[in-house]
Amino acid sequence: MIDQLNGASRLFPIIGDPVKHVQSPPWLTRTFAERGHNGICIPMEVPEGDLGVVMGGLTATPNVDGILVTMPHKFTAFEHCASSSERARMLGVVSVIRRNADGTWHGDMLDGLAFVKAQLDRGARIAGARALLVGAGGAGSAIAIALLEAGIGELIIHDADEARVAGLLELLAGFGNGRVTAGSPDPAGCDLVFNATPMGMDVGDPVPVDTTRLTPAMFVGDVISGHGTTAFVAAAQAHGCKTATGDHMVEAVQNLMADFMLGE
Amino acid sequence: MIDQLNGASRLFPIIGDPVKHVQSPPWLTRTFAERGHNGICIPMEVPEGDLGVVMGGLTATPNVDGILVTMPHKFTAFEHCASSSERARMLGVVSVIRRNADGTWHGDMLDGLAFVKAQLDRGARIAGARALLVGAGGAGSAIAIALLEAGIGELIIHDADEARVAGLLELLAGFGNGRVTAGSPDPAGCDLVFNATPMGMDVGDPVPVDTTRLTPAMFVGDVISGHGTTAFVAAAQAHGCKTATGDHMVEAVQNLMADFMLGE
Numbered sequence: 001m002i003d004q005l006n007g008a009s010r011l012f013p014i015i016g017d018p019v020k021h022v023q024s025p026p027w028l029t030r031t032f033a034e035r036g037h038n039g040i041c042i043p044m045e046v047p048e049g050d051l052g053v054v055m056g057g058l059t060a061t062p063n064v065d066g067i068l069v070t071m072p073h074k075f076t077a078f079e080h081c082a083s084s085s086e087r088a089r090m091l092g093v094v095s096v097i098r099r100n101a102d103g104t105w106h107g108d109m110l111d112g113l114a115f116v117k118a119q120l121d122r123g124a125r126i127a128g129a130r131a132l133l134v135g136a137g138g139a140g141s142a143i144a145i146a147l148l149e150a151g152i153g154e155l156i157i158h159d160a161d162e163a164r165v166a167g168l169l170e171l172l173a174g175f176g177n178g179r180v181t182a183g184s185p186d187p188a189g190c191d192l193v194f195n196a197t198p199m200g201m202d203v204g205d206p207v208p209v210d211t212t213r214l215t216p217a218m219f220v221g222d223v224i225s226g227h228g229t230t231a232f233v234a235a236a237q238a239h240g241c242k243t244a245t246g247d248h249m250v251e252a253v254q255n256l257m258a259d260f261m262l263g264e
Numbered sequence: 265m266i267d268q269l270n271g272a273s274r275l276f277p278i279i280g281d282p283v284k285h286v287q288s289p290p291w292l293t294r295t296f297a298e299r300g301h302n303g304i305c306i307p308m309e310v311p312e313g314d315l316g317v318v319m320g321g322l323t324a325t326p327n328v329d330g331i332l333v334t335m336p337h338k339f340t341a342f343e344h345c346a347s348s349s350e351r352a353r354m355l356g357v358v359s360v361i362r363r364n365a366d367g368t369w370h371g372d373m374l375d376g377l378a379f380v381k382a383q384l385d386r387g388a389r390i391a392g393a394r395a396l397l398v399g400a401g402g403a404g405s406a407i408a409i410a411l412l413e414a415g416i417g418e419l420i421i422h423d424a425d426e427a428r429v430a431g432l433l434e435l436l437a438g439f440g441n442g443r444v445t446a447g448s449p450d451p452a453g454c455d456l457v458f459n460a461t462p463m464g465m466d467v468g469d470p471v472p473v474d475t476t477r478l479t480p481a482m483f484v485g486d487v488i489s490g491h492g493t494t495a496f497v498a499a500a501q502a503h504g505c506k507t508a509t510g511d512h513m514v515e516a517v518q519n520l521m522a523d524f525m526l527g528e
Binding site: 005006007008009011014019020021022023025026029040042043044045046047050053054055056057058060061062063064226 | 275
């Protein structure tokens with residue numbers, strides 16, 4: 001399956017905690033191979049407080065060409081980037097990092113683009129639609145921007161942490177043109193219902209929205225990957241909804257990440 | 265070829281500079297797979313002065329279970345080990361490191377054992393023989409101990425750095441029982457002629473011994489791996505000598521390393 005691992009391999013660690021469920025190690029490694037590049041994506045379990053010391057080690061290792069960033073490091077990793085894309089700066093969040101010519105790091109945020117691509121690939125209509133987005137953290141913020149860029153008609157944002165919602169609304173104020181409001185986890189009246197919280201990572205997690213209010217015309221999308229069909233997606237399917245899982249998002253992001261890492 | 269890379273993979277970096285030529289990434293990874301263990305050996309290029317910061321990062325990454333150490337870090341990595349084998353302590357050198365139960369590092373030095381095993385596997389007789397060993401650094405010192413343990417009759421050690429030779433003779437004083445002396449790079453009169461210096465890593469390197477003095481009865485061994493047939497080994501073969509290359513040593517060490525990393 002992977003035949004390019006050797007002493008000349010370039011490294012692309014994915015840092016997160018937990019990291020066992022991530023799918024990029026085989027997927028991105030295979031995508032590199034398909035492009036004729038000897039790059040290996042490896043899982044690195046990095047506890048929340050240890051990002052600085054791990055980044056120090058990776059920065060000092062010249063055959064580390066790029067880093068994939070997952071929870072809980074997406075906010076803090078931004079601070080390790082000497083340069084970044086505008087969308088990454090807007091959010092203060094990165095999902096991918098690659099080397100600048102001087103060995104410093106350049107960050108970007110591809111999660112929102114990949115999430116929207118996964119929904120479109122699975123049959124969702126975004127333009128003009130009304131969406132409930134639960135989760136105003138790093139992933140939720142990136143998805144909100146990508147949905148607005150894709151022409152969403154109305155975006156309702158909910159998060160148990162109301163200050164997070166207020167902060168995201170403020171961030172989007174000049175961008176959303178009145179299309180964005182705070183709301184409840186009740187999906188009634190929405191065309192699209194999205195989970196961008198960690199709920200679904202652990203067995204027994206509550207579902208992020210009131211699933212009793214789902215209807216068959218709704219399209220449901222989830223960011224949770226590597227956990228099969230989450231309780232949220234299963235409930236949506238039981239209600240007859242079309243769905244996209246976090247695995248679909250991970251699939252969509254592989255080519256975007258390979259493009260970024262190889263500077264293409 | 266390697267099909268176990270995923271988010272649950274355990275990591276075994278090999279740290280060195282240069283690192284492009286190392287063969288452990290595919291070899292040790294395959295050895296782990298043959299034993300049913302999801303372990304990946306990855307190359308990490310670590311400049312000489314950056315060992316501390318890289319060790320800090322690896323120590324903070326719980327899915328790093330072990331580290332292979334190659335030049336120039338074999339001496340300095342010893343200082344990062346909370347515990348070690350007696351032979352590692354004797355040399356102040358480690359070639360392999362694994363976790364203790366409390367997350368600290370335990371070091372050992374397998375190079376000498378692997379070198380001797382490679383010579384024996386290729387037809388050398390060690391017991392009672394007369395050997396010239398060129399190179400009194402980390403590898404040379406480990407090989408000297410392993411040769412003495414294997415019953416070598418007489419061991420002549422040469423290094424361009426005479427202080428290194430003197431230091432190694434002092435280290436071996438209570439161990440060699442008069443079998444060890446300092447000498448020149450002239451192999452005349454020896455049964456075994458060994459290179460334990462980095463000479464042969466770069467095209468145009470001088471050969472480590474006076475190859476004009478080789479004879480067909482001599483057995484020649486080299487530590488340089490990943491560079492094909494070195495000029496030294498080629499000269500020995502031209503003189504009709506049996507030989508073992510650094511690649512044979514690397515092959516011999518794979519099972520020893522897998523045993524160590526898995527605590528077997």
